Every structure is written in structure tokens, then in C-alpha cells.
Amino acid sequence: MAIYADYAATTPVKPQVIESMMRIYQTHFGNPSSIHTQGRDARHYLDSARRDVAKIINAEPSEIIFTSGATESNNTVIKGIAQANRQQGMHLVTTKIEHHSVLHVFEQLEREGFDVTYLDVDKSGIVDLHQLKQVLRDDTTLVSIMLVNNEVGTVQDIDTIQEIVAESNAYLHTDAVQAIGHLPIDVKELNVDALSLTAHKFGGPKGVGALYVKKNTVLRYQQQGGEQETKRRAGTENVPQIVGLAEAIKLADSERDANNIHVAQLKEQLLVGLQDRAIPFELNGSMVETTNHIVNLYFPFIDIETLLTLLDLAGVYVSSGSACTAGSTIPSHVLSAMYGEDDRVTHSVRISLNELMTTEDINQIIVEIQKIYLKFKKEEHS
Ligand SMILES: Cc1ncc(COP(=O)(O)O)c(C=O)c1O
Incomplete structure (x- = not known):
């Protein structure tokens, strides 16, 4: 699904x-x-x-x-x-x-x-x-x-x-x-x-x-x-x-308080899950001064377009930043302002969560990202 x-x-x-x-x-x-x-x-x-x-x-x-x-x-x-x-x-x-x-x-x-x-x-x-x-x-x-x-x-x-x-x-x-x-x-x-x-x-x-x-x-x-x-x-x-x-x-x-608790748990599950599977990533933005529904992640092993395309094929719909620039290759002005000319600007995706999501959904996102990572790792070593 x-x-x-x-x-x-x-x-x-x-x-x-x-x-x-x-x-x-x-x-x-x-x-x-x-x-x-x-x-x-x-x-x-x-x-x-x-x-x-x-x-x-x-x-x-x-x-x-x-x-x-x-x-x-x-x-x-x-x-x-x-x-x-x-x-x-x-x-x-x-x-x-x-x-x-x-x-x-x-x-x-x-x-x-x-x-x-x-x-x-x-x-x-x-x-x-x-x-x-x-x-x-x-x-x-x-x-x-x-x-x-x-x-x-x-x-x-x-x-x-x-x-x-x-x-x-x-x-x-x-x-x-x-x-x-x-x-x-x-x-x-x-x-x-x-x-x-x-x-x-x-x-x-x-x-x-x-x-x-x-x-x-x-x-x-x-x-x-x-x-x-x-x-x-x-x-x-x-x-x-x-x-x-x-x-x-x-x-x-x-519903704000109840939703915030649920979404915070989903975010935690996502970050811990990626870590546990040894997928290299870093969180873009603040760990503290943040809402939990937006999780922007830097994956150094893959560029945005490739990751978005592979996730889309796997049925996981995320984005590269603001919807207005999604689908285009223009680097995010937000990440550029934060990091300058860093690899992050071209290697980060935004996963944005909502109370409608379940722990199974998060698991599936982690599994699909892991599959992509393992494929890239294998290709790198072959
Ligand atoms: C921070 C922010 N401001 C403004 C807008 C524009 O809103 P609308 O789609 O209602 O024009 C968006 C939508 O992406 C947004 O995220």
C-alpha cells in the first residue's frame, strides 16, 4: 500500500x-x-x-x-x-x-x-x-x-x-x-x-x-x-x-495535543529506525526548536531526484522541500541559506508526518530507504 x-x-x-x-x-x-x-x-x-x-x-x-x-x-x-x-x-x-x-x-x-x-x-x-x-x-x-x-x-x-x-x-x-x-x-x-x-x-x-x-x-x-x-x-x-x-x-x-504526541512518536520511530539499520543520514534543522511534523533528512549516499524517484516507485510519497519547487532541480533556498554550498542541499528530502500515519507506515518508509541504501552500497562496491 x-x-x-x-x-x-x-x-x-x-x-x-x-x-x-x-x-x-x-x-x-x-x-x-x-x-x-x-x-x-x-x-x-x-x-x-x-x-x-x-x-x-x-x-x-x-x-x-x-x-x-x-x-x-x-x-x-x-x-x-x-x-x-x-x-x-x-x-x-x-x-x-x-x-x-x-x-x-x-x-x-x-x-x-x-x-x-x-x-x-x-x-x-x-x-x-x-x-x-x-x-x-x-x-x-x-x-x-x-x-x-x-x-x-x-x-x-x-x-x-x-x-x-x-x-x-x-x-x-x-x-x-x-x-x-x-x-x-x-x-x-x-x-x-x-x-x-x-x-x-x-x-x-x-x-x-x-x-x-x-x-x-x-x-x-x-x-x-x-x-x-x-x-x-x-x-x-x-x-x-x-x-x-x-x-x-x-x-x-x-486535537492538537493528542496529535502532537502521536506525531512526535512517529518521528522518533523514524530516526531510531534509520539509525538501527545503520543507514547514513543527518537531520537538517533544529533538534529542539522544531515542530515534529516536518523531518528533513540528509542522505549522503544519494541525490534528491534519484531518491524521490525510487521512493515514488516504491509507493512512498515524500518531497524535496517546498511543494512549489518539488519536481524541479532548483536547490532549496532554505537549505542553501542554512548550509551554504553543501552537499546537503542536493541530498536531502522532506518527510512530513501527520496523525493519520501509523507505526506500520513509518516501518515501511524505513524498509524502503534501507533497500535503496543497500542497492547503492552494493553498486559502489561492485
Ligand atoms: C510556509 C508557507 N507559506 C505559504 C504557503 C502557500 O499557501 P497556499 O498554498 O495556500 O497558497 C505555503 C504552502 O506551501 C507554506 O508552506
């Missing part, structure tokens, strides 16, 4: 989520902007989903904007803050290990005349906070640092980051896509001005996400048209998907 171990790329939609969405598709299908009863009925479900999402992350419902996913959330907030605060300053700060939906936006802003600092990370993938302190200027308007890295799972010290940023005039945004369902998310405790999330990483549907924007944040919204989302994101809201997102985030939150 095939084993899917690419849950950081996407997750299957949970049955309860499908059920909640089907109800909306079939019965409560009105346009939430229509003023008749059918429209008001859809509006009721939209408002209720907004309250649910806000409650889980400890925000106000009015601070939640529904989007088409984290790519849109990141684009909206980064361009929106940079452009609206142009008069205050043209300097922006992010890191070298962000998802492309953040990095490429900053690159575009550079082409538009903004000055962007890309912070370094250490070998664990931890952002250089000393450098952050040094680069902040009077004209810095935005700092965007992800909470959990999607390739190696490293968790940033957002407490210290927000303390440093609070000393400046800059807004703080975090891409929390890989944190939902793995870490408790409380925007007041995190003390961030904006946060992005997307449903398909925690058992919700693809193509729907949310952006938290703290009240009074000065931001130029990107999408013009109707007055939906209190004029901040034009376009008819996708109510079924939004209801699915709300159901998924509630489930992810309530």
Missing part, C-alpha cells in the same frame, strides 16, 4: 469538514451579499465561520479577512503595508528562508524601489536576531518572519522577535501556515500585527485561507471591486470553503 508522507505540502480534507461544506453547497448556497433570506442565510454561516476562526487565534472577528489561501494572504499584507506606508519609509525586513509567496513579493517590491534586508539564519534555521536588531531603521515599515519553516520545521523565537520589532516603528507579520495544528496560536500573545494561514495544511480544502490584520494597521488592500470583507477583499466570498476552513481549524485546535 502506498504511503503518503508529504503532509507539509497538503493534507486530505477531514470527513467532518467535507460534511460541513456539503451542507452549505446544497442548502445554504446564497450569495452572502444578497439581502433576501437566502443571502442572509449564507451570511449567517460566513459570520459564524469568521467568529470561529477569530476565537481560535484570539482575534476579533473584524480582524479576519478570508482569502484564497496563504499566497494571497502574504501578497495582500506585504504589498499592502509596504505601499500604504511608503511616506514613512521604504525599508522592509524578511528572512532568507521564507516561502516563495513571501520572498517573491519582497523581490517585486525591490524592483519597485523598496530596500529589503533578507536576514540570515544559522545551521538550525534560526533567524539571526542580533542582525535583526542591527538592521532595523527609522524608515523600516514592515518585518515579515515565518513562524514555522515549511522545509525543515524550525520554529522561530517570535517572543523575542516581537520585543525587538516593538522597539521600532515597523509592523510585524508572520506566515503561520505550518504552525496551525502544531503550536497554539494566540495573536495577542504573539503580539503580531498580521498573520497568514491556509486551510489545506490542516485538513481543510485548498484555495481558501485567512489573513489576520490587527485593528488600526495601515494597509492598502489589493483587490478592488465589491464591498465584500468590509471593502478589504473584493469578490464573492467562497462560503462553503470558508465554513470548511473554520471547521478544520476548530478540529486542528482541539
Whole structure:
């Protein structure tokens, strides 16, 4: 039986989520902007989903904007803050290990005349906070640092980051896509001005996400048209998907502790199993400041493409890093930022776990990697 171990790329939609969405598709299908009863009925479900999402992350419902996913959330907030605060300053700060939906936006802003600092990370993938302190200027308007890295799972010290940023005039945004369902998310405790999330990483549907924007944040919204989302994101809201997102985030939150325990055990089993079979490997990233669902491993005996192909043939689905670059031979910008021009950049895979996986699944992954290793070892000696 095939084993899917690419849950950081996407997750299957949970049955309860499908059920909640089907109800909306079939019965409560009105346009939430229509003023008749059918429209008001859809509006009721939209408002209720907004309250649910806000409650889980400890925000106000009015601070939640529904989007088409984290790519849109990141684009909206980064361009929106940079452009609206142009008069205050043209300097922006992010890191070298962000998802492309953040990095490429900053690159575009550079082409538009903004000055962007890309912070370094250490070998664990931890952002250089000393450098952050040094680069902040009077004209810095935005700092965007992800909470959990999607390739190696490293968790940033957002407490210290927000303390440093609070000393400046800059807004703080975090891409929390890989944190939902793995870490408790409380925007007041995190003390961030904006946060992005997307449903398909925690058992919700693809193509729907949310952006938290703290009240009074000065931001130029990107999408013009109707007055939906209190004029901040034009376009008819996708109510079924939004209801699915709300159901998924509630489930992810309530099941988080139990899931984390199970996933930590799976990770331990994987690492110990590979060690016991004397398969050469090293863990990329932090041993401590990490979520357990992302395990990025360096296998010195084989390059990424060959390993991914052989595992795929054996029915084990893993990835080489972010899904957007999977299948291409472009070296991971995250591993490059962490290790420089190291063999690891071309010899590492991401195995990402989920509560749906069993100890048998992990055993099978270990067995298949061992088969590949033994084959390569034999060829090397023949
Ligand atoms: C850290 C991170 N940010 C943003 C995204 C983009 O999310 P979406 O697929 O909803 O556009 C992803 C998805 O891979 C991600 O892992």
C-alpha cells in the first residue's frame, strides 16, 4: 500500500469538514451579499465561520479577512503595508528562508524601489536576531518572519522577535501556515500585527485561507471591486470553503495535543529506525526548536531526484522541500541559506508526518530507504 508522507505540502480534507461544506453547497448556497433570506442565510454561516476562526487565534472577528489561501494572504499584507506606508519609509525586513509567496513579493517590491534586508539564519534555521536588531531603521515599515519553516520545521523565537520589532516603528507579520495544528496560536500573545494561514495544511480544502490584520494597521488592500470583507477583499466570498476552513481549524485546535504526541512518536520511530539499520543520514534543522511534523533528512549516499524517484516507485510519497519547487532541480533556498554550498542541499528530502500515519507506515518508509541504501552500497562496491 502506498504511503503518503508529504503532509507539509497538503493534507486530505477531514470527513467532518467535507460534511460541513456539503451542507452549505446544497442548502445554504446564497450569495452572502444578497439581502433576501437566502443571502442572509449564507451570511449567517460566513459570520459564524469568521467568529470561529477569530476565537481560535484570539482575534476579533473584524480582524479576519478570508482569502484564497496563504499566497494571497502574504501578497495582500506585504504589498499592502509596504505601499500604504511608503511616506514613512521604504525599508522592509524578511528572512532568507521564507516561502516563495513571501520572498517573491519582497523581490517585486525591490524592483519597485523598496530596500529589503533578507536576514540570515544559522545551521538550525534560526533567524539571526542580533542582525535583526542591527538592521532595523527609522524608515523600516514592515518585518515579515515565518513562524514555522515549511522545509525543515524550525520554529522561530517570535517572543523575542516581537520585543525587538516593538522597539521600532515597523509592523510585524508572520506566515503561520505550518504552525496551525502544531503550536497554539494566540495573536495577542504573539503580539503580531498580521498573520497568514491556509486551510489545506490542516485538513481543510485548498484555495481558501485567512489573513489576520490587527485593528488600526495601515494597509492598502489589493483587490478592488465589491464591498465584500468590509471593502478589504473584493469578490464573492467562497462560503462553503470558508465554513470548511473554520471547521478544520476548530478540529486542528482541539486535537492538537493528542496529535502532537502521536506525531512526535512517529518521528522518533523514524530516526531510531534509520539509525538501527545503520543507514547514513543527518537531520537538517533544529533538534529542539522544531515542530515534529516536518523531518528533513540528509542522505549522503544519494541525490534528491534519484531518491524521490525510487521512493515514488516504491509507493512512498515524500518531497524535496517546498511543494512549489518539488519536481524541479532548483536547490532549496532554505537549505542553501542554512548550509551554504553543501552537499546537503542536493541530498536531502522532506518527510512530513501527520496523525493519520501509523507505526506500520513509518516501518515501511524505513524498509524502503534501507533497500535503496543497500542497492547503492552494493553498486559502489561492485
Ligand atoms: C510556509 C508557507 N507559506 C505559504 C504557503 C502557500 O499557501 P497556499 O498554498 O495556500 O497558497 C505555503 C504552502 O506551501 C507554506 O508552506
